[in-house]
Amino acid sequence: MRRRFYCEGGSEVTRVVVKEDGDALLPCSLSTEQNIQSELFDWKKDGRNVFLYDAADEYNSGRSGQDVQFKGRVFHFQDQLKHGNASIIIRNTRVEDGGDYTCAFPRLQGHVFHIKLVVAPILKNRPEVPGAAPEPSVKTLDQTKDWSVLQCLVRGASPKPLLQWKDSAGNILPAKEPQFTERGGSYDVILQTTVTKTDHYHCVVTQEEISHQTEAETYVHISGAASKPYVTILKAREGGVLLQCEVQGASPKPLLQWKDSAGNILPAKEPQFTERGGSYDVILQTTVTKTDHYHCVVTQEEISHQTEAEIYVQPIAHNCGEQSQGSDSTGLVIAVVVLSIILGVIVLLAVCCIKRRCTNKGSQAERDPL
Missing domain, CATH: 2.60.40.10 (Immunoglobulins)
Incomplete structure (x- = not known):
């Protein structure tokens, strides 16, 4: 200007x-x-x-x-x-x-x-300036599967610094009242916050009077490492076997892949995602046409986590369902026909036998008159 x-x-x-x-x-x-x-x-x-x-x-x-x-x-x-x-x-x-x-x-x-x-002047790290706050110390004080308490500590800063917790998007997080300790014009400050989501969090320390700003980062993982996936055979039919892999409650969003025993990634349908409070349920389906050991691999790069499950698909017989049903029907018809023939023969023989007896009796009666 x-x-x-x-x-x-x-x-x-x-x-x-x-x-x-x-x-x-x-x-x-x-x-x-x-x-x-x-x-x-x-x-x-x-x-x-x-x-x-x-x-x-x-x-x-x-x-x-x-x-x-x-x-x-x-x-x-x-x-x-x-x-x-x-x-x-x-x-x-x-x-x-x-x-x-x-x-x-x-x-x-x-x-x-x-x-x-x-x-x-702009806000930036100025470690050479007297009284400029050093990089803060950040740590996790307490953690459950649902939340983590984070603490940020700065020592020996002058003038009095402003501390803020921010998420990876730069949003300022609600926090407790900062705790100040003054010693000879310098300040030690503690700021605590509670977070409920997996993310990278930053404690930002600012001293406007000397245009100084520094920060430190910590990563928090809230109960999101994917458990071993559940794999199952949905259908076995002509053209192949439909396999399904399901993962629940994973955070951050996981990547699912089907692989054969050689480690080749198999083509699959689009994964089905359901998001609930920052956690994800995921379903991935694929169709296989060969007998093999198949693996569903779940990966979360951000937290260096990977797990998998295996399923064995036995030899696939084409039209096996239809053939079995047809064979059963054909066998039943044949059995009925054979049984009918046997019964017919027995009946015929019985009739012939009766006729013979009757004939023999008649002939004897003619030879022996009263």
Whole structure:
């Protein structure tokens, strides 16, 4: 951001405001747009040498004399010199770069431009500043399957720091009242919070007065490591066997894969996820067509956890169900037919036998008259 104003004596001053660690463009151009490739222009800040150009001889090409504060951070615009532009850019600005700058053309009727640079400090880790809080100490005080109590401790900070617990999304978490202990103008601070979800948590320590901020991270896993999956055969039919793998209450979200005994990942249907309070129930199905030992592998990379279960699929006979049912029906029909034939033969023989007896009796009666 630039603004123009006038200093004592009527000289125009350009005010430039940038954030710390950003790049500052300090303007300096001749209104005549005279080519200055062979000229001399000199940038100074409070009497210190910032940048000097003299007919292509300049600090970045080996010329000596530049103040150590600006070494390797100040550059001009070579292609703009022919238009009378002697502006410079200061890379990675520091708070101490702020101040009054002059851009002078000693050989051109003493043209001098005035620039005021303001560098707005940002919050960042400044361990070199006296009283800056060190990186906090974080730990888990207590934990159950449903929650964890986290503690953040900072020692010897001055001025008094602000402590905050944040989740991985940057949300500030509710916490107990901080506990302060003051010793000779320095502060020890404890801040506790209770969390109920698996996540990466940060304790952030801020000291606005000295633009200092530091933090520490801890990982909390709440009762979410997947247990051994449940595997089963859902259907055995023509074309293969349908296998199902099921996991319940896993957090973070697990990855399920079906593999054969050689470790090859098998194609599967889209997994079915059900989310409940940050935990996941997952079902994964696949169809196999070969006899083998099959494994359902459950992986949670974030917590370096993996578990699996195995199931054996026996030789698969095509149309086995239909064939068995047909064979039973055919056997029953044959048995009925055979039994019917046998009964028919028995009945026929019995009839013939009766007829013979009757015939024999009749013949004997004719031979023996009363």
